[in-house]
Amino acid sequence: MPDRSPIPVHAVSRPGLLKLLDAGVRSPLTVVIAPAGSGKTVLLSQWVQSRPDLAFVWFEVSDIDRDTVRFARRFASALSHAHPGIASLLPAPEATGGLGEAYLDAVVGALSDVDGEVVIVVDDVQRLRNPALVDDLWKLADLLPPNAHLVLSSRVDTGMRLTQHRLRHSLVEIRQRDLRFDDDDAARLLGLLSGGEVPARTAALVREHTDGWAAGVQLAGLTLRSRPDDDLLASIAESDRLIVDYLGEEVLDAQPPQLREALLRLSVPDELHPDLVPLLAGDGLAPDLLRELERESMFLTARPERPGWFAFHPLFRNLMRLRLRVEHPGLEETLLVRLAEWSRERDDSVTAVQALLRARQWEDALRLVLATGREAFEVGYSATLVRWLSAVPAEVRRADPQAEVLYGIALGISGHAREAVELLRIVADRTDLDDGIRTIARGYLAAGVQFVPAAETLLADGVMALAALDADPGMTLPDIMQLTQREPLYALTLASVARAELFLGRLAQAEERLDRMLASPGALYAPYRIHALGSRAMVDALSGRLAAATARADEALQLAAETGLREHQSTGDPHLALALVAARRGAPESGALSLREGVLRATGNARHQLLWLAVLAERLSAPSGATEVEEPPTPAPPVVQVELDAVRLRAARQSGQPEPAHETPEGWSSVAFEEVAARLARGDVTAAGRRLRDALHSDPSPTLIGQVEQELALGWFQAASGDRAASERHLVRALSLAEPEQLLGPFLAAGRPVAALIESLPGAPNAFRRHVVRTAGLVGHGxxxxxxxxxxxxxxxxxxxxxxxxxxxxxxxxxxxxxxxxxxxxxxxxxxxxxxxxxxxxxxxxxxxxxxxxxxxxxx
Missing domain, CATH: 1.10.10.10 (Winged helix-like DNA-binding domain superfamily/Winged helix DNA-binding domain)
Structure with missing residues (x-):
């Protein structure tokens, strides 16, 4: 990619503005904000040319950059001019709209390694139309190392947080008033465009009625080529600020009829290639017409990032499109269909789909998306799919169930889970559809369990989908972008059902289903396997089998590294499993990086239910201290809510506060342990014994963590009842169960009273017993x-x-x-x-x- 946009041959030097830009390098950020055609890009290009001592990165925003993944990859490609290896260092962005903390940290780290000063110019920021991306550019400005500087050029300042940089960094702002041409600037530009000296009164008149707007002055210069007379000047003097439209028409009307007709037709694509000229405008035109138009300053410029391609200035292009629609109704749609066919022959499905959508050829657009769109999922362009499918009228999309299911899948993957569930629910409940499409809808409904708090309902959907697939091995499944073949669909649904069981606290059932999924053919697909191994590790971590949890999480992350999926969202589960292991072992620092990475992956596509497990891992480590993980905007799943209730009960007990309101689940749980502990702490041994007997009777075979908690509760209770021998047996049993896993959490929950009992046990203490006694009081770093x-x-x-x-x-x-x-x-x-x-x-x-x-x- 070139280091700047080409400078037009008629560009006028602006030394005062160049000095302003030079001064801005001393701070992290410079902004250039002015309307279209004000000369922002030309000025910045001249500045780049004037400073060979600086390393420049030029990034011109295009409409495709509204898709976060496309923006992230193009931005990385631009940054490679300053840091050749940066593209391989940057992680995937968040699917919910922003680049995310991990991506920005990686950019900052890479720029810190660059020798010398780097200036990143981001031109046409207003075309992003993505508030999250604009916000991330501001975050980047705040994080930049001292050797880097950011320049943002935009038509508007929507979403820009200027006040902080004005106060802290003496922000340099170049606005419309600064870019406005004075009479001398206008005279120089008019002279360059008209090919001769322009009278001062003509330049002053043009400057006055264009308000010094660069594009308006340029249009006047082009008009003066064909009508350099006083009548034109009189008409300009009598016009108002619609002069731009007037002069635009004058430019068109001044062209020979064949060229004028060609210009109207060539305005249809957003970008032009020479091969499109005969296809859209007919034969008989110069083979290098586009180059000639560029040389003649007909508002056509080369595209820096696409060698051989050109684009009209948006204002001029829109004017020509309007004239085309008025003079040739229906022709634009015909030309768009030709553009789509041409693009499809060149495997450019993106341009083809967008052309068909503009032409309102809904059925053809849907067929093309369904046939060629899998690549959008494989490279993370789900937001683009959502935009395409939402452009199709709802009644047309609903008439094609495959397109409707694909829309639901794309919504879910891009972080719009609630809308996805609602849409797929409608498809799944339609009795007029084949079993195959309804089964696919139910399978992907079940996959929403990490996103929305409806585990019971989504579990039922997944079970129905599995039953249908088992009952009819020959069921015809529509091939929707190769996402719905039988084996991967079965594996996806089975894993989703297992996650529903996990969130509901049914760990044994979740374990059995995940083991089946990992043994199935569909689990050979790396993202599915990574995800399932992470979920399986989470089951182990929640149960207390910490060694197995660590091994499975490590296996998942190693597979991710081997398959180039280290930053994939599927790695969120194994990272959070490792964070939970660290919390269970009373060593939160060792899981801090895993917690961060897991939160980033889960936040990336708004998996709110999974994020609750991150909240749990942190709260177990810091029950009353400062926390960094925000609680998601959905109710916590039952498996998390029980433990969070226990954390609140424990904090109240340890601070001598009354027991807070909570629900008491059936069977043994961390809440049951806290209820027993609270009664023992108050000295109410009788009530403690009664609650302990009820809980033990209802759940005789809990998880490993439950077994340790039960032994600790019994040991504490027996000591309070005066039976020291029985107390010692239970405490020794608790230590023997916990030691192989280095499971410290239950001892930390019990706190000092149990730590004192363990310290007084007979016999020489081993390392684990000493560790329990030393850390059970939640000792911090002074x-x-x-x-x-x-x-x-x-x-x-x-x-x-x-x-x-x-x-x-x-x-x-x-x-x-x-x-x-x-x-x-x-x-x-x-x-x-x-x-x-x-x-x-x-x-x-x-x-x-x-x-x-x-x-x-x-x-x-």
Missing amino acids: GADELPEPLTRRELAILAYLPTRLSNAEIAARAYVSLNTVKTHIARIYRKLDVQSRSAAVDRAADLGLLEPLGTGDAL
Whole structure:
């Protein structure tokens, strides 16, 4: 991609504005905001040419950049001019509209590695029409390293947060008033365009009635080529601010009839290739017509990112389209169909679909989407599919059930789960459709269980879909973009049913279904396998089988690394499973990076129910401390709500507060443990014994965590009842169950009273028993208080690796995060510790008592 947009031959130098841009480099951000045709792009291109000492990245926003994934990939390609390897370092953006924290961190980390100053010019920001992307550009400006500078050029300032940069950084703003031509500027431009000297009064008159607007002055110059007389000047003087439209028509009317007709026809595509000229405008035109039009300043410019392609200025193009519709009704639709056919022959389905949609050829557009659209899912363009399908009238789309199902799938993947569930529900309940399409709708309905709080209902949909597939092995399943073949559909539905069981707290059923799914042929598809392994690891973590959870999560993340899916949303489950393992072991710092990565993946497409598991992992680690994970805007699933209720009960018990209102689930649970503990803490041994007997009677075979909790509750109760021997047996049993998994959570929940009982057990304590006694009081780090800005848990997790011989890349691989994430955290650690090197950071952290020991496998 060129480092700037081409400079027109008639461009007028603006030295005062160039000095303003030079001054702006000293701050993180410069904005150029003015209407279309004000000369923003020309000015910035001249500035780029005037500063060979700076490394420039030029990014021109196009309409396709409304799709977050397309924007992210094109932006990465542009940044490669400053950092050749950056495209491989950047993670996938969030599917809900924004780039996300991980992407921005990776950009900042890569720019920090660039030698010298880098200036990123983002032109035509207003074309994004995506508030989340605009907001991310502002976040990027706030995060940029000292050697980087951002320039945003836009027609409007909607969504731009200017006040903060005005106050903190002496923001340079170039507005319409600054870009407005004065009489001398207008005279120079008119002279260049008309081919001769222009009288001062003519230049002043043009400047006055165009208000110094660059495009208006340019249009006047083109008009003066054919009508340099006083009559024209008189007509201009009598006109109002619609002069732009008037002059546009004058430019068209001044052209030879054949060229004028060709211009109208060539206005149909958004971008033009020379091969389209005979197809749209007919034969007999110059073979290099587009180059000639560019040289003649007919508002046609080359596309920097697409060699050989051109585009009219939007104002001129829109004017010609209006004239085409008036003079040749229906011709635009005919030409759009030709454009679609031409594009389809060249495997450009994106342009073809958009042309058919503009032509209102709804059925043809739907057929093309259904036939060629799988690539949109494979490369993350689900938002584009949503935009296409929403452009089709609802009654036309509903008449094609396959298109309607595809619309529901695309809505779900792009983060609009509630709308997706409502739409797929209608399809699933239609009795006039074949079983195949209804089964597909139910299978994808079940997949919504991570997004919306309807686990029971979606579980029933998934069970119905599985039953239908089992009952009719020969069922005809429509092939919707190759997403609905039998084996992957069965695997997707089975895993979705298992996740519904998980969210409902039925861990044994979830385990059985996930094991079946992982053994099925459909599980060979890497994203499905990664996702299912992560869910299976989550079941293990919730149950207390922490070693198995770690092994399965590591297997999933290793597969993601091997298949190039490290940033894929399917990795959210294994990351959150590792975070929950760390919380269960009482070592939240070791899971901080996994928690962050899991939250990023789940937030990326608004999987709110999965995000509740991230909330749980953090609350278990910090029941009453500062938290970073926001609670999703949906009710918590039952499996999470029970544990969160237990966390609230525990906080009330440990602070001597009354027991808060809560529900008591049937059987043994962490809530039952807290209810027993609260009665024991109050000294009401009789009530504690009664509650303990009821809970034990109703659930004789709980999870491993439940077994440990039961033994601890019995040990505490027996000690309070005066039976020390029985108490010791139960406490020893609890330790023996928990030690193989290093399961510390139940002991931390019990707190100091049980820790004291364990400390008084007879016999020499082993390492795990000493660890329980030492940490059950929730001891924190005192040294961190000495820092003006404490290290976050994520930074502490990276800090623990710094005393080792591991490189940054090796740390990233072991933590299953990107290299740029590691670099970003190390830079922040150095800043907070006020050091300049790795060895100095280690020494300073040791002095503050901040270094956490790694496992034996990591301490290399």
